[in-house]
Amino acid sequence: MGQETVAETIKAITRKHLEENNSLLLGQCISAVGWVNGTVPDCQGIIELPMTDIAGAGIAVGAAMMGIRPIFVVRFQDFMTLNGSPFINYAAKSKELHGRSTPVFIRALASEGIGPVHSGVLHSMFMHFPGFLVCSPMTPKEYKNVWQVFMEKDDPVFVSEHRLSFQSTEELLDVMHEHADITLYAISASRFQLAEVANELGKEGITCNIVHIVWLKPFDILDRYLEPLTRSKRGLIIDASFEICGAARSIAYELEQASGYPVKALGLQDNTKCLCPPFQNKFPDAKKICESVRKILST
Amino acid sequence: MRNQNYNVPSGISSQFSVNLSLEIFKKMCLVRYFELGLIDAIKEKQVNYQAYLSTGQEAIAAALATEIRDYLVFTQHRAHDVYLTFGGNPKMLRDEFLGLPTGTSQGKAGSNCLQFHQNGLVMFGHHGFIGENVPQAVGAALATKKKTVCFFGDGAAEEDYVFSAMGFAATHKLPVYFVCIDNDLSILTPTKVRRSWKITDIAKAFGMPAIDIADDPWTILHQTQELNNNLPALINCYVCRAHWHVGVGVDDPPEWDRYQLVKNELISLGHEHSISDIEKQVRQSMETLWDKKLLLKPLKQ
Numbered sequence: 269m270g271q272e273t274v275a276e277t278i279k280a281i282t283r284k285h286l287e288e289n290n291s292l293l294l295g296q297c298i299s300a301v302g303w304v305n306g307t308v309p310d311c312q313g314i315i316e317l318p319m320t321d322i323a324g325a326g327i328a329v330g331a332a333m334m335g336i337r338p339i340f341v342v343r344f345q346d347f348m349t350l351n352g353s354p355f356i357n358y359a360a361k362s363k364e365l366h367g368r369s370t371p372v373f374i375r376a377l378a379s380e381g382i383g384p385v386h387s388g389v390l391h392s393m394f395m396h397f398p399g400f401l402v403c404s405p406m407t408p409k410e411y412k413n414v415w416q417v418f419m420e421k422d423d424p425v426f427v428s429e430h431r432l433s434f435q436s437t438e439e440l441l442d443v444m445h446e447h448a449d450i451t452l453y454a455i456s457a458s459r460f461q462l463a464e465v466a467n468e469l470g471k472e473g474i475t476c477n478i479v480h481i482v483w484l485k486p487f488d489i490l491d492r493y494l495e496p497l498t499r500s501k502r503g504l505i506i507d508a509s510f511e512i513c514g515a516a517r518s519i520a521y522e523l524e525q526a527s528g529y530p531v532k533a534l535g536l537q538d539n540t541k542c543l544c545p546p547f548q549n550k551f552p553d554a555k556k557i558c559e560s561v562r563k564i565l566s567t
Numbered sequence: 568m569r570n571q572n573y574n575v576p577s578g579i580s581s582q583f584s585v586n587l588s589l590e591i592f593k594k595m596c597l598v599r600y601f602e603l604g605l606i607d608a609i610k611e612k613q614v615n616y617q618a619y620l621s622t623g624q625e626a627i628a629a630a631l632a633t634e635i636r637d638y639l640v641f642t643q644h645r646a647h648d649v650y651l652t653f654g655g656n657p658k659m660l661r662d663e664f665l666g667l668p669t670g671t672s673q674g675k676a677g678s679n680c681l682q683f684h685q686n687g688l689v690m691f692g693h694h695g696f697i698g699e700n701v702p703q704a705v706g707a708a709l710a711t712k713k714k715t716v717c718f719f720g721d722g723a724a725e726e727d728y729v730f731s732a733m734g735f736a737a738t739h740k741l742p743v744y745f746v747c748i749d750n751d752l753s754i755l756t757p758t759k760v761r762r763s764w765k766i767t768d769i770a771k772a773f774g775m776p777a778i779d780i781a782d783d784p785w786t787i788l789h790q791t792q793e794l795n796n797n798l799p800a801l802i803n804c805y806v807c808r809a810h811w812h813v814g815v816g817v818d819d820p821p822e823w824d825r826y827q828l829v830k831n832e833l834i835s836l837g838h839e840h841s842i843s844d845i846e847k848q849v850r851q852s853m854e855t856l857w858d859k860k861l862l863l864k865p866l867k868q
């Protein structure tokens with residue numbers, strides 16, 4: 269395991285980009301209260317946006333149109349319902365319409381358990397629109413890879429971050445078994461639950477393959493995804509965003525079509541993420557995932 | 568208060584050289600005759616896509632193109648005037664309407680999402696959200712520190728993100744020239760029904776110079792030369808749209824036709840022959856561009 273946390277990785281990448289490439293990072297309230305959980309460096313190119321959500325995102329898009337590859341930070345993904353329109357309507361369409369790309373790195377932070385407008389995970393919404401690359405890196409190495417892809421390509425990238433990953437130094441690796449009962453694929457913060465899930469279910473004699481998903485769009489059907497499924501013959505996709513029209517269902521469909529084996533989806537219920545338990549509608553934790561697996565295997 | 572002479576100093580046209588005045592007129596001609604050809608092609612169903620016509624408002628872009636051609640340019644849906652006067656290729660706009668690969672965006676975007684990046688012109692259009700080009704222009708100026716002009720309508724001026732972007736430009740002293748094309752209409756709803764305030768007052772409150780003027784090209788030029796080195800700044804230009812919001816239809820005759828007023832002014836200055844030569848020349852080249860026989864050829868491809 270490396271020594272650098274995800275937060276430190278983001279900060280280092282950002283500093284290098286702003287200092288060496290003279291780029292800009294734009295966001296609201298970013299240079300105070302811990303500099304966005306220690307992910308924003310104190311260096312040149314930091315633009316504190318006023319409380320102008322749509323205009324702020326539009327300004328970032330304008331900067332991206334000039335080719336400087338800006339970073340846009342939204343401290344809570346829920347705000348993307350406001351910030352989203354300039355990215356969706358302009359940045360994501362420009363390459364297809366005019367052959368002129370608008371690369372912008374959208375850092376959308378998620379949290380858990382802090383109520384109805386600060387706990388959202390909205391990457392599914394951005395998968396829906398043509399023109400975005402969508403990903404959810406949870407480890408330092410994954411983050412570096414995501415950044416490299418952004419710099420090599422010319423598309424707007426929606427990066428669904430999660431605060432639960434920020435202090436982690438761990439790389440999350442796939443776990444494969446010759447004879448597994450099910451293959452579990454996880455996205456976002458639920459990925460940190462899989463070791464516990466495998467452990468718990470192992471005690472009951474259930475063996476799980478574990479597969480980590482970083483790139484949501486484009487979703488390439490990799491051997492790494494298909495191969496364990498063809499052996500376990502059942503799959504479950506687990507995600508921290510809403511299940512209806514969400515990433516988990518979309519990817520479950522893709523893998524089911526590609527493999528011919530049943531693949532189920534587990535995301536958030538169709539309820540607001542309220543403040544207090546039991547109404548929080550939290551991301552699938554080990555307990556929920558285990559219940560879901562037992563149900564699948566009992567049918 | 569809104570009228571054809573609003574804030575137009577008397578005798579202003581004689582402060583500018585004959586050549587410059589004729590150049591402005593030629594640019595106005597180009598827009599008018601391009602659109603006459605387009606209107607015809609739409610009526611004959613050779614063009615089957617929506618057109619947002621600039622006829623009636625040509626003078627503003629025509630004047631500005633002679634002064635700030637090197638700015639980054641951001642426009643909204645009604646942008647034929649800016650495109651043609653700032654040096655966009657007429658044929659490529661025609662081909663965009665015909666849905667051809669030789670169009671400005673290979674026929675994929677249409678005239679309301681017009682862009683052009685050739686001949687030293689950097690022109691970005693919007694993608695259909697009214698006023699979205701305003702924050703983009705501000706972001707472009709932030710990233711490059713280059714002088715930037717942003718055209719938008721009196722309707723767009725009401726978008727929340729337009730205000731906020733203007734405020735940001737004021738805070739960061741960005742070199743953006745905000746040009747509001749005020750035809751007193753958002754689709755068909757007059758301004759007085761929609762709001763009680765003026766965009767110039769908003770701009771002034773942000774601390775930038777701002778002025779309401781009629782679309783007299785010499786006045787626009789004069790004001791622009793004053794504001795050029797004092798950006799960000801805003802001009803709100805009273806104009807009359809000749810056609811429907813979208814499409815080739817017409818309602819009542821417009822309050823004034825600046826094209827005719829500019830022509831009258833040039834005639835009174837003794838340039839009758841020059842302007843009739845210019846008109847003839849532009850009309851012929853646009854008739855060739857929209858020639859029915861020629862149109863059939865690209866359409867068949």
Ligand SMILES: Cc1ncc(C[n+]2csc(CCOP(=O)(O)OP(=O)(O)O)c2C)c(N)n1
Nearest residue numbers: 645695696697720721722723750752753754
């Ligand atoms: C965000 C958004 N809201 C509404 C519309 C519908 N719409 C298209 S043009 C227009 C009027 C714009 O008026 P103005 O900015 O004054 O430009 P004009 O058409 O008068 O040139 C409206 C409301 C839109 N395209 N985008």
Ligand SMILES: [Mg+2]
Nearest residue numbers: 720721722752
């Ligand atoms: Mg209007």
